[in-house]
Amino acid sequence: xxxxxxxxxxxxxxxxxxxxxxxxxxxxxxxxxxxxxxxxxxxxxxxxxxxxxxxxxxxxxxxxxxxxxxxxxxxxxxxxxxxxxxxxxxxxxxxxxxxxxxxxxxxxxxxxxxxxxxxxxxxxxxxxxxxxxxxxxxxxxxxxxxxxxxxxxxxxxxxxxxxxxxxxxxxxxxxxxxxxxxxxxxxxxxxxxxxxxxxxxxxxxxxxxxxxxxxxxxxxxxxxxxxxxxxxxxxxxxxxxxxxxxxxxxxxxxxxxxxxxxxxxxxxxxxxxxxxxxxxxxxxxxxxxxxxxxxxxxxxxxxxxxxxxxxxxxxxxxxxxxxxxxxxxxxxxxxxxxxxxxxxxxxxxxxxxxxxxxxxxxxxxxxxxxxxxxxxxxxxxxxxxxxxxxxxxxxxxxxxxxxxxxxxxxxxxxxxxxxxxxxxxxxxxxxxxxxxxxxxxxxxxxxxxxxxxxxxxxxxxxxxxxxxxxxxxxxxxxxxxxx
Amino acid sequence: xxxxxxxxxxxxxxxxxxxxxxxxxxxxxxxxxxxxxxxxxxxxxxxxxxxxxxxxxxxxxxxxxxxxxxxxxxxxxxxxxxxxxxxxxxxxxxxxxxxxxxxxxxxxxxxxxxxxxxxxxxxxxxxxxxxxxxxxxxxxxxxxxxxxxxxxxxxxxxxxxxxxxxxxxxxxxxxxxxxxxxxxxxxxxxxxxxxxxxxxxx
Numbered sequence: 001x002x003x004x005x006x007x008x009x010x011x012x013x014x015x016x017x018x019x020x021x022x023x024x025x026x027x028x029x030x031x032x033x034x035x036x037x038x039x040x041x042x043x044x045x046x047x048x049x050x051x052x053x054x055x056x057x058x059x060x061x062x063x064x065x066x067x068x069x070x071x072x073x074x075x076x077x078x079x080x081x082x083x084x085x086x087x088x089x090x091x092x093x094x095x096x097x098x099x100x101x102x103x104x105x106x107x108x109x110x111x112x113x114x115x116x117x118x119x120x121x122x123x124x125x126x127x128x129x130x131x132x133x134x135x136x137x138x139x140x141x142x143x144x145x146x147x148x149x150x151x152x153x154x155x156x157x158x159x160x161x162x163x164x165x166x167x168x169x170x171x172x173x174x175x176x177x178x179x180x181x182x183x184x185x186x187x188x189x190x191x192x193x194x195x196x197x198x199x200x201x202x203x204x205x206x207x208x209x210x211x212x213x214x215x216x217x218x219x220x221x222x223x224x225x226x227x228x229x230x231x232x233x234x235x236x237x238x239x240x241x242x243x244x245x246x247x248x249x250x251x252x253x254x255x256x257x258x259x260x261x262x263x264x265x266x267x268x269x270x271x272x273x274x275x276x277x278x279x280x281x282x283x284x285x286x287x288x289x290x291x292x293x294x295x296x297x298x299x300x301x302x303x304x305x306x307x308x309x310x311x312x313x314x315x316x317x318x319x320x321x322x323x324x325x326x327x328x329x330x331x332x333x334x335x336x337x338x339x340x341x342x343x344x345x346x347x348x349x350x351x352x353x354x355x356x357x358x359x360x361x362x363x364x365x366x367x368x369x370x371x372x373x374x375x376x377x378x379x380x381x382x383x384x385x386x387x388x389x390x391x392x393x394x395x396x397x398x399x400x401x402x403x404x405x406x407x408x409x410x411x412x413x414x415x416x417x418x419x420x421x422x423x424x425x426x427x428x429x430x431x432x433x434x435x436x437x438x439x440x441x442x443x444x445x446x447x448x449x450x451x452x453x454x455x456x457x458x459x460x461x462x463x464x465x466x467x468x469x470x471x472x473x474x475x476x477x478x479x480x481x482x483x
Numbered sequence: 484x485x486x487x488x489x490x491x492x493x494x495x496x497x498x499x500x501x502x503x504x505x506x507x508x509x510x511x512x513x514x515x516x517x518x519x520x521x522x523x524x525x526x527x528x529x530x531x532x533x534x535x536x537x538x539x540x541x542x543x544x545x546x547x548x549x550x551x552x553x554x555x556x557x558x559x560x561x562x563x564x565x566x567x568x569x570x571x572x573x574x575x576x577x578x579x580x581x582x583x584x585x586x587x588x589x590x591x592x593x594x595x596x597x598x599x600x601x602x603x604x605x606x607x608x609x610x611x612x613x614x615x616x617x618x619x620x621x622x623x624x625x626x627x628x629x630x631x632x633x634x635x636x637x638x639x640x641x642x643x644x645x646x647x648x649x650x651x652x653x654x655x656x657x658x659x660x661x662x663x664x665x666x667x668x669x670x671x672x673x674x675x676x677x678x679x680x681x682x683x684x685x
Contacts, residue, residue, distance in 0.1 A: 026644070041554060066630040114641045121634060133634040137641060144645035159649075164605045 011065040015120050021047035022113035029106030036167050041095050043110035047169065048088040048116065055080055062480060064126060071126035075329075078477035079123040079256035082333050083411040086249035087116040088339045092448050097347055102281035103149050103239060103354070112245065115141035119253030123260065128177040128187040131261060134222065135173065136188040139166050142250060145184035146238040158237025165220070165230045173217025179198030179210025190355075192265035203259065203269055203310050211266060215276055218261060221254035222310045223303075225343040226285035235303035240355065243299050244343030252332045255313055259325055262317065263481050271321040275470050278410055279322070283477050284311025284415035292424045298346055302339070305383060307336050308421055315414050316398035319405035327397035330470060334382075334394040334463065341456030345372055348445040359428060364437025370444070373432045375457045382460045384425035385418050390463035491531055498524035511557045519550045535618035 060071040118138030125131035132261020220227035290310020295301040314326035366373040382391035529538035
């Protein structure tokens with residue numbers, strides 16, 4: 001009889017640090033009240049840094065722990081590093097905002113820690129039950145964070161919408177899991193993949209229906225068309241730093257989970273799910289490109305932008321090859337960096353009367369704040385995918401993978417959609433550089449904002465000179481998924 | 484074997500009879516007491532099946548907590564049960580329909596066991612002879628699935644935090660009970676002694 005070993009605990013070290021620290025910080029907050037928000041927030045960032053250090057210290061060997069529920073491999077490592085950085089940046093970004101706008105509640109960083117824990121459980125899931133538990137932990141924390149400004153009608157509406165639609169998607173996910181379990185008799189990813197290896201590629205109809213439901217539930221979590229309807233409303237309604245958080249870490253985690261849940265158990269069935277992913281990818285890219293054109297609110301625009309970007313990332317998954325997965329991982333890392341930077345700048349859009357969110361409020365930014373306009377232009381060019389910025393390479397890797405997998409039509413549609421998408425990113429640049437200035441933004445943007453914008457901007461700009469480490473890490477991670 | 488059979492028929496008969504009395508008794512307090520009797524008999528049936536852990540849990544949780552709670556509700560709140568039962572006959576057809584559907588489903592399940600005896604084998608999970616119930620359940624819950632158990636615990640914690648974050652507000656002007664203040668109260672805080680001059684009043 002084997003009991004819980006220390007080896008298992010060592011594998012889960014970073015998750016345990018986050019869980020224990022979140023509970024300890026909750027205690028600090030409960031006893032000291034909302035005036036401890038700043039302390040709790042910084043300690044949360046410290047926790048995430050410690051978890052990151054532990055994670056990197058653990059190395060990139062593949063370990064399966066806790067009776068096959070949890071897997072630590074290079075793929076999980078890659079996704080977790082991006083998720084941890086994304087969450088840490090999101091907490092730092094929001095500190096000034098939540099104090100200024102009167103939503104400084106100590107629960108906010110604690111809930112982000114729990115959401116991050118859920119994301120780490122998601123990317124390490126090696127079993128359908130563990131997958132669901134991770135998804136729920138992350139989602140539940142996110143619902144609450146979206147509705148955190150409970151006096152604001154828009155914020156509560158966003159939270160409620162997200163909750164109701166999220167519950168629906170969880171239902172679909174669970175239904176899919178139960179069908180898969182019912183038709184195969186196992187929830188473990190390893191047993192599932194072994195099952196299809198043995199039996200050849202002739203799965204039962206019930207299993208395929210289960211797989212479709214599973215993919216639908218996951219598509220909802222990454223807000224891919226046709227399960228995207230919640231994203232624009234939630235992005236617009238939630239407080240801006242929360243939107244910044246939503247756009248980065250949960251998206252990365254959900255996409256990583258998508259990769260693992262589709263590839264690790266079902267890679268032998270690639271012919272069955274490829275067409276679904278191709279459809280979702282095309283629909284997301286096109287909707288992201290066309291629906292964003294008429295937006296006037298920058299947060300709404302970023303929501304449609306993220307729908308489109310998830311479509312591009314899914315192009316890599318549709319390829320179903322290690323090269324495609326590598327492309328998706330690089331895409332996620334670059335997407336995260338660009339979005340953190342862009343949202344840091346959106347968070348500085350504050351006039352004397354308060355926060356503004358209109359795209360027209362950016363008019364003439366180049367004359368009033370040349371540095372901010374410059375960095376914003378870099379992020380917009382990169383999001384549009386214009387070389388030599390990082391965003392171009394992100395798209396390049398996934399499209400090349402699609403072409404090598406023989407999905408020519410998908411790659412062509414992707415390129416065309418990114419041309420359409422470039423229009424609205426460039427419109428923002430045009431408004432910043434060529435329109436007459438309106439009321440200028442409030443001047444000091446805060447030291448931490450400057451650092452974050454500088455870091456992400458430098459990454460976006462200089463990635464072209466030194467792409468090797470990211471590519472190599474993504475390569476190892478992708479190989480681990482196809483073991 | 485005979486004793487077991489006698490016990491089985493005794494427990495089942497009393498369980499069914501008292502379950503019937505739960506809905507038939509006029510006095511709601513008697514209903515709850517019959518409910519408790521039903522639970523005890525069901526626990527007895529569990530023991531006969533070798534599921535002693537479930538039997539104990541049934542007694543502790545349902546008899547010890549839930550039924551007593553019912554009893555309190557029935558006795559504390561002034562609910563007019565005769566009025567509640569007023570439309571009893573009106574709902575009888577619907578209730579009977581639901582009952583018949585359940586009955587048919589049960590017959591289907593039993594029918595498959597008879598027509599296809601091998602199907603029973605797949606659903607059987609025999610009680611382990613080496614480990615007790617409690618041990619076996621603990622093995623599953625705290626060793627095999629400890630990750631999911633702990634994860635579900637954190638999930639519930641987050642749900643609790645969320646409920647408090649979204650609904651708790653500190654209201655002004657609410658008097659709160661402070662035990663330390665109450666016990667720390669001295670005679671001098673509450674009583675003032677006035678010297679009253681004789682014959683003058685206050």
